[in-house]
Amino acid sequence: MYKDATPLVNPCTATADLEPPFRIVATSGAIIFEVLSLVGLVVLSLALPSVLDGGGGGRSPGDAYSVLLYTHTALWGLMMLLDCYLRRQHSILYCTGYISFYQLTKRLRRATVYVVSAESFQDFVSADMDLVCSEELTDEAIVAQVNGAGFLDDELEEEDEEDIAEPKVSAVEADEHLRALQRYCQQQEGLQDEVFYLQKLGR
Known part of the structure; x- marks a missing residue:
């Protein structure tokens, strides 16, 4: 019977050698x-x-x-x-x-x-x-930043200045304008009457 002469290796030692x-x-x-x-x-x-x-x-x-x-x-x-x-x-x-x-x-x-x-x-x-x-920001600078670099405030100020600069219409001028308007309305009514009369004749 053949006998192997190779020595047995301890498994614990083998696994220990294989571990990094x-x-x-x-x-x-x-x-x-x-x-x-x-x-x-x-x-x-x-x-x-x-x-x-x-x-x-x-x-x-x-x-x-x-x-x-x-x-x-x-x-x-x-x-x-x-x-x-x-x-x-x-x-x-x-x-x-x-x-x-x-x-x-x-x-x-x-x-x-x-x-x-x-x-x-x-x-x-x-x-x-x-x-x-x-x-250091003043009130004007803060308002200018809020309103978009102050463009809105400038436009409002210009409109206010224009409103103030316009002269008020006197009572005499107002009466003249009213009378002219009344005359214009009367002329329009007269034209309408003439047109209505001509339409009747045409029938």
Whole structure:
């Protein structure tokens, strides 16, 4: 009887060899930097106005706002670059086989980008509103904006001026016009009578 001399392989060892090695991606540093950057921006927005006002030198609150706005814009650009890096690393995890982890962290990894983008939109909107509100608008300018650059008001003012400029008709002229109208009506009635008489003769 033939005996196989090949040693038996432990199935646990075989399956362990077939599994891919555990893979680690370097995303912790980027995530920690994003969180610390958001916290630093909040602290800077609270501390910078008081520092500039207390330091003197004729600085206005608008200077602090400008610094914060530019800092926020730069941070937003940096967050977008870090988001591209995190997306690349998570794609590697997805290709390696960590599908469940990829699905769980797909939206979570972009949380900081969403926060910074929302704050940036709010900053630019509030800046535009401050610019509009800072303009000194008189009552005439407001009415002109409401009525379409003031064209309607100009036309109404011209009509009012024309009405005022027209002279009023005197009583004598009104009587003359009335008499002329009566004469015209009498002439028309006479013509109608003649036409009626001629029609009778024709019959």
